[in-house]
Amino acid sequence: MRKQLTIALAGNPNSGKTSIFNNLTGARQHVGNWPGVTVEKKEGTCKHNGYDIKVVDLPGTYSLTAYSMEEVVARDFVIKEKPDVVVDIVDASNLQRNLYLTTQFKELGAKVVIALNMSDVAEKSGLNIDVKMMSQLLGAPVVPTVGNKNQGMKDLLDAVVKTGENKNRFGGHPIGYGKEVDPEIEKIQRIISEDSNLVSKYSPKWLAVKLLEGDSEVIKVAEASPVWQETQLAVRKCQNYIKGHIGEDAETLIADQRYGFIAGLTAETVQRPELERLSISDKIDKVITNRVLGLPIFLLFMYALLKFTFSGSEFMVGWFEGFFEWLGGAAAAVIPVGIFQSFIVDGIIGGVGGVLGFFPLVLFLFLGIAILEDSGYIARGAFVMDKIMHAFGLHGKSFLPLLIGMGCTVPALMASRTLESRKDRLITMLVNGFIICGAKVPIYALFIGAFFFKSGATVFFLFYVIGIAFAVVMAKLFRVFLLPGEAAPFVMELPPYRVPTIKGILIHMWERGWMYLRKAGTIIVAVAVLIWIGFTFPQEPKYSRDYEAMTAQIEENYTHQVAPIAAGFGTEVERIEESEVFIKFLDVDTNFSAAVGEAELEEDSEEYAALEKEREVSFEKLKEIYPEQAGFYAQYKTLTSAKDEQLAEIENAMAAEQMERSYAGRVGHAIAPFFKPLGFDWRSSIALLAGFAAKEVVVATYGTLYSMGETDPEAAGPLRQAIQKDPLWTPLKALTFMIFCLLYIPCFVATVVFHKEAGSWGWTGFMVLYTTALAWVASFIVYQGGMLLGLG
Amino acid sequence: MAKLSDLAPKTKGKIVKVKGRDAIHRRLLDMGAVSGTQFEVEKKAPLGDPIQIKIMGYHLSLRKYEAETIVVTEANEEL
Numbered sequence: 001m002r003k004q005l006t007i008a009l010a011g012n013p014n015s016g017k018t019s020i021f022n023n024l025t026g027a028r029q030h031v032g033n034w035p036g037v038t039v040e041k042k043e044g045t046c047k048h049n050g051y052d053i054k055v056v057d058l059p060g061t062y063s064l065t066a067y068s069m070e071e072v073v074a075r076d077f078v079i080k081e082k083p084d085v086v087v088d089i090v091d092a093s094n095l096q097r098n099l100y101l102t103t104q105f106k107e108l109g110a111k112v113v114i115a116l117n118m119s120d121v122a123e124k125s126g127l128n129i130d131v132k133m134m135s136q137l138l139g140a141p142v143v144p145t146v147g148n149k150n151q152g153m154k155d156l157l158d159a160v161v162k163t164g165e166n167k168n169r170f171g172g173h174p175i176g177y178g179k180e181v182d183p184e185i186e187k188i189q190r191i192i193s194e195d196s197n198l199v200s201k202y203s204p205k206w207l208a209v210k211l212l213e214g215d216s217e218v219i220k221v222a223e224a225s226p227v228w229q230e231t232q233l234a235v236r237k238c239q240n241y242i243k244g245h246i247g248e249d250a251e252t253l254i255a256d257q258r259y260g261f262i263a264g265l266t267a268e269t270v271q272r273p274e275l276e277r278l279s280i281s282d283k284i285d286k287v288i289t290n291r292v293l294g295l296p297i298f299l300l301f302m303y304a305l306l307k308f309t310f311s312g313s314e315f316m317v318g319w320f321e322g323f324f325e326w327l328g329g330a331a332a333a334v335i336p337v338g339i340f341q342s343f344i345v346d347g348i349i350g351g352v353g354g355v356l357g358f359f360p361l362v363l364f365l366f367l368g369i370a371i372l373e374d375s376g377y378i379a380r381g382a383f384v385m386d387k388i389m390h391a392f393g394l395h396g397k398s399f400l401p402l403l404i405g406m407g408c409t410v411p412a413l414m415a416s417r418t419l420e421s422r423k424d425r426l427i428t429m430l431v432n433g434f435i436i437c438g439a440k441v442p443i444y445a446l447f448i449g450a451f452f453f454k455s456g457a458t459v460f461f462l463f464y465v466i467g468i469a470f471a472v473v474m475a476k477l478f479r480v481f482l483l484p485g486e487a488a489p490f491v492m493e494l495p496p497y498r499v500p501t502i503k504g505i506l507i508h509m510w511e512r513g514w515m516y517l518r519k520a521g522t523i524i525v526a527v528a529v530l531i532w533i534g535f536t537f538p539q540e541p542k543y544s545r546d547y548e549a550m551t552a553q554i555e556e557n558y559t560h561q562v563a564p565i566a567a568g569f570g571t572e573v574e575r576i577e578e579s580e581v582f583i584k585f586l587d588v589d590t591n592f593s594a595a596v597g598e599a600e601l602e603e604d605s606e607e608y609a610a611l612e613k614e615r616e617v618s619f620e621k622l623k624e625i626y627p628e629q630a631g632f633y634a635q636y637k638t639l640t641s642a643k644d645e646q647l648a649e650i651e652n653a654m655a656a657e658q659m660e661r662s663y664a665g666r667v668g669h670a671i672a673p674f675f676k677p678l679g680f681d682w683r684s685s686i687a688l689l690a691g692f693a694a695k696e697v698v699v700a701t702y703g704t705l706y707s708m709g710e711t712d713p714e715a716a717g718p719l720r721q722a723i724q725k726d727p728l729w730t731p732l733k734a735l736t737f738m739i740f741c742l743l744y745i746p747c748f749v750a751t752v753v754f755h756k757e758a759g760s761w762g763w764t765g766f767m768v769l770y771t772t773a774l775a776w777v778a779s780f781i782v783y784q785g786g787m788l789l790g791l792g
Numbered sequence: 793m794a795k796l797s798d799l800a801p802k803t804k805g806k807i808v809k810v811k812g813r814d815a816i817h818r819r820l821l822d823m824g825a826v827s828g829t830q831f832e833v834e835k836k837a838p839l840g841d842p843i844q845i846k847i848m849g850y851h852l853s854l855r856k857y858e859a860e861t862i863v864v865t866e867a868n869e870e871l
Contacts (some may be wrong), residue, residue, distance in 0.1 A: 063822035067815045096848045249813060257819035259829070285851070383853050387839035390855070396842075489816040489858055490842050491823055494851040503837050690864035 002047075004162045006054045008077060010105065011089030012098050013060035014376075014495035016117045019147035019504055020089055021057045024157075031511065034073045038417055038757050048157040051164075056083065062097070062493075064104045066217040067598055068420055078110050079202060087156070088109040092129060092144070093496075094120035095270060099262045102138065103175055103226045109203035111166075113159045115152070126273030134269040148501050168180040174205070175261045177254060180245060185209065186240040191234055195225045211235045212250040213240075214429045241739040246494055246623065265690045281376075281496040289380050298384045301377065306406070309365040309498045314358035323655035324353030339539070343532060351528020356517075358438045358696065365407035365438070369400075374500030379492065387488055392472040393479025395419055396490055398428040404512065405435035409750040411512040412437075413757050421488030426670065429469040429754055432745035439695035443741050446699050447734040450724045467742050474774075523749050527693035534664030535704055542662035547654045551647060560642045565639075568632040576636075581626055588618045626697035659705060664690075678740065679787075680777040688740065694747045732786040736779045744775035794866060796833070796845070797859035803869040804832045811861045824848045824860060 009024075011017040022029075025044025034041045042057040058077060059070035066072055078086060086105050090098040105112050114134075122129065135142045141159040176182055193199050198207070198221070210218040212235060220226055239250045246253060288297055328349045335341040358616030372378050378400055386396030397418055412432050419425045436444070438506040444460055452459045562573050563589035569579040576582055592615040601608040623630040659665050660682070668686030673687045683705045691698040699719070706722045723729050745751060745768050755764040793808060804860055805827045810820045831847040842855040 064820055065822065067818055088814045094848070094850045097850060100822065100824070251813070251818065252809065252821060252826070256826045259824060259826045289835065289837065289844070291838055293838065353803075379853075383837050383842060383844065386853075386855070387837060387841045390841075489819050491816065491819045491855060491858060492824070492853050494853050496850075627805060634828075745826075 002052045003050060004054070004083070005051045005085070005161065006056065007087055007160055007164075008056045008058050008081075008083040009061060009087050009089060010058045010074060010101065011080075011115075011117075012091065012101060012493075012519070014493060015060070015089045015098060016093075016147035017057065017060055017089045018507075019501065020087075020115060020117065020145065020153075020156075021055065022503065022507060023147060023153050024053075024080040026183055034077075036254070037069050037073060038414075038759070039069050039073050040414075041303050044372045046157070049161050049581070051161055051318040053157070056081075061101065063101060064108070065213075066215045070216060075104075075108065078105065078108055084111065085160050087115055087117045087160060088112050089117050089145075089147075092116045092119045093125060093127065095129075095266055096259070096262050097120075099265065099303065100258055100613055103258045103261060105137070106140075107175070107204060107206045107209060111163050112138075113156070113163050114138065114140055114142045115147075115156055116142050117145045117147050119152075120146045120149070125277070125279060128271040130269040130271075134265070137265050137268065142700070148498075149506070162497075175258060177209075177257045181238070181242060181253070184234070185212070185243060188212070188231060188234045188238065190229055191231050192225070194223070195227045196224070198225050208235075209254060210761045212238060213253060213254055214239075218424050220352050260574045279496070281498075284497050285380070285494075288377070289383060290484070294384045298381055301372065301381070302403075303363070305368045305372070305403075309361060313360040313364040314453075316364075317357065320353075320360060323549050324349060324356065328353070339536070339537045342536065343529075346704075347529050347532030348525060351532070351697070352525060359516065361441070362438045363509065363517050366404070366411070366509045366512045367505065369404060369407075369512075370505045371500055373400075374498065374508060376495045376497040376503050379494050380490065383494060390490075391476075391581065393476045394428060394472070395421070395424045395488060397492075398424065398475075401428050401432060402435055402468075405432045405437060407435055407438050408516045409435075410753050411515045413513065413750060413753045415512075416757065419488065423479075423483040423485060424488050426758060426763065427475050427483060429757060430478060430763075430770075431475045433473070433750065433767075434467045434471040434743060435772060436467050436742065437695065437746075439747065440741060442699045443691075443695065444738060446702070446720055446723070447738055450720045450729070451462045451731040451734045463738060463742060466739075470743060470774075496641060514694075523694070526699065527690075527748070530691070531664065531690055534667070535659055537660050537663055538661070541656055541658060543654065543661075547650055550650055554643060554646050554650075558639065561639050562636065565632045565636050568629060581629050582633070584626075585619075585629070588615055588622065589637075591615075656705075677784070678776065679736055679783045680740075681728055684737060688744070691741065692745055692748060694749070695741070698741065713778075732783065732791045734781040735786070739782050740775045740779040742775075743771060743778055745771045794864055795860050796862035796864050797833075797843075797856045797865070799866065801833050801835050801843075804830065805864045806830050806867070808810045808863040808865060811863065815859065816858055819852065820854075820858070823852055831864070 009017055009021055021042065021044065024046045026046075028046070029042060029044040032041050033039065039059055044055045044057075044528070046053050046055060056077065058074040061068070061071045062072050064071050064075040077083070088102050088105055090102060095359060099301055102112065102114060116129065116131065116134075119129070129144075131142050131144060141163060143159050145156055174417070177185060185205070185208045188211065189204040192204050192207050202221075207218060207222065211222060211231065222231060225231065242248060242253050244248045247257070278581070287293060290297075328345050331349060332341060332345050369378075372381070381399055382396035387400045388398050389398050398416075400418065401412045401415040403412075404415050409432055412435070413429050415427045416425045416432070417426060419626055434765045444463055448456050448459050559573050562576070566573045566576045568575060571579045571580045571582075577586070592611055595611050596608060599607060601611070619630070660669075664686055665682065667689065668682040671689060672680070672682040672685045673682075680688070687698050687701040687705070690701045702723070704718050706719055706726075746754070751764065754767055755761070758764060758767075794805075796807075797831075799805065807825050807827055809827055810817050810825050818850055827864075829847060831845045834844045834846050834851065836843050842853045843859060844853045846852075
C-alpha cells in the first residue's frame, strides 16, 4: 500500500495560494463546503516519492482569530484534523505581514513548510532573501516557489515529504512576549497542562496566548475544563499586569510582539534595496484609482464588461442554438412521432436548450469578471464604490456579487461570502434578485421587441437601472429597519496589479459557470419535464366544440368544390395529382418554392422578385398552351390554401383549448385571480408560476401557450408577432409584466442556494414573501396607475 | 499626536496605537498596524472615503471612521 500524507495549504489572500493548489493537484480537485459553515472547501490529490498526498486548501486568511468564519475554519482544521504538514504560502514581496500568520501556525504546534512564493517578483524588486538563515530562525524548511509559473513545486513536495516523515515538531525560537510576560504565560501553561484531556488536543502555549487575547472560541473550550477557575484567575492576573506595567491590553501587546519577532527576523534575513523604486503596479494604481479618473474608469470597465459579455458571446450563443436545433431535429427524425417524441424533443431538449442557450452569455460575463478579479481590479472597484455602497447600507465589496448577479443569481449569492459581516451578506443576498440575470434577458427581449421596439435599447437599459435602484433602496431600508448596526470594517488589502494567467482565469470562470450548468443538468431537466407533463396531459380533454366534426366538414366541402376542377383536368379529385397537365402547372410552383428555399431568400429581396417574375413567365407560357386549365389551376390553388388555413385554425384552437384544459392550464386559471388586479390573464399566471422554477422557462411557456410549438427564447420572432397581435396584450400590460418579472422571487435554485447561504428558514421565507409582495404592489401601481392615466 | 484620519495624502508617519477593543481593532493589528509601524497616506478614494495607506510594503484601504481609531505621529513631528 502506498503511504498517505495529508497536507493543508494555508496563507494570506493574494499570496498565490490558488495557483500553487492548482499546480499541485491539477484537475484532481473537489469543491465542497466546510461542515456547518458556508466557506468553500477545496481538496485535491497528488503523488510524490511514493506518497499519495491529500491536499486541503484552507481559506486564505491574515490571522487565526475567532472574528471570522474563515479563520476559525482554518485553525480548527489544523487542530482537529491534524494534517501531517501545513504548507504556509508566503508572498516573498510582502514578507512581514505574511509571516504574521506563520508565527500563529508555529504557536498552534503544526509542522510547517514555508513556500516563499513569488520569489521572482521579490528578486526583481531588489529584495535579497537569505533562505537558509530564514529556515534556521523559523525552524522550518523554506522553499522558494513561483506559483504562477509552476516553479519550485518539486522542491516544495520534497520538503513536505521530508517534514511529514520527520516526527519532530516545529523547532526554532519560540516567540517571546517580553521578559515580564513570558513567565506569566508559562504559569498559565502549567495550570492548563493539568487538564491532560485538553492539552492532548491543543498546544498549551497556544491556549495560554489565546486566552490572554480573550479569544471567544478558546474561552468556550477552556470553560469546560476542571482547571478553568484557576486558569481564568491566572489569565486575569496576567492581563492586569500587562495593562498596569506596559500600558497596553494583552491583545495589542501580543500582536506587537509577533510583529516585533518578524521585524527581527527580516532584519537578519532580508536585504532591501537602498532606494525603493515605484513599482509598475503602483504606477498603474496612481491612474486607476485617481481622484478624478477613478470613477470614470470604474464606469468604463463596467461598460466594457457588459459590452464584452453581450457582444462577445453572440457567436457562441448562435452555436448553442444551432446545436440544440439540430439535436431536436435529429431526435425527431429518429424517434417515431408521438408522445415519446414530444417528451424528448419538446420536454427535455427544449427545456435544457433554453437554459444552455444563455450559457455562453453567462460564461463570458464570468470570464470578464475573472480577468478583473485576477488582475487585482475588483478590490479597487470596492475601494472606489465603497462610499456610495456604504451610503445605501451595503459594503464596497457588495458590488462584486451584484455584478455577478447580471450573469446568474446562484454564483452571485455564493460570492456574497466574501463579505465578512453576516448583516452585509444577508442584505446583499436579499436584494441580489433585482439585478436582471441572464435568464431574464429573453423576457425583456420578447416584450420590448413586441411593444417598445423603437427605443428598445433604452428601455432595456432603463430596466437594468430600475432593478439596481430597487436593490439599493431596499438595501437601505433593510439596513435601517431590519438589520441595523455597525457596518463591517473596510480594512482591506489592495493587492498589487498582476497579469492574470490564462489557466487561473479559466479555472475561475469555470467554477462559477459550473454552478449555472449544474442547474441545467438537474433542476431544469426536472422542471422541463414537469412543465411538459403539465401542458401535455390530459391528452384528450372534453372540448367545448367538436373539432373532429369541423375538420371533416371542411374536408367534405373542399372535395365538393374541387370536383369540377378535377373534371376540368379530366380526372377525379383523388387522382388530380396524377394528371399530366396538372403536374406541369404544379411544377412551376414547386420549382419556385424549392429555389426560394434553397437560397434562403427573404420575401423583399431582389432575387425573390426575380424568381417570382420567372414563375409568372412560365405560368403564362403554360396558359397559352392550356388556357382553360390555367383558370382551373388558379381556382384550385385558392381553394386549397383556404382549406389549409381553416384546418390550421382549427388545429390551433384545439391545441389552445387542450392547453387551457391541461393540468397546467387549470393551475393557471386557479391562480389567475391573484394576478387579475395586475392585468394578467391565466396564461401570464402560468408563465409566471413556471418562472419560479427557472426564469428561462417564462418565454418558452408563452411559446407553448401561443401554439408556436417549440420556441427558441433567443429568436422568438413568431411569438413576438403573436403577442403583438393578441388584443389581450397592451404596452401597459407588457410593462407591468416586465416589472413583475424584475422583482419577483428569483428562481427555485437561487432560493435553495439562498437558504443554504442564509442558513435559516426565516430569512428564506422572508425573501420569498417580500419579493413577491414587492413585485405585486409595484405592478399594481404601474398597471392601475396606467389605467387611470388612460394608457391601457 | 494625531489621528490617521486627519492626515492629508502624501503624509508619512508612525503608528502609536490603535484604540478600541473590537473586531476593527483586532483586524487593524493583524494587518500590521502595531506601534512603531511606518506608513504613508497614499490617497483618498474619488469620493473622499475610504483612504489608502502604504504599510509594511503593501497597500491597505480603510474607512475614515476606522482611521480615526489609529493614533499616529507625523514624520515631520519627529524632526
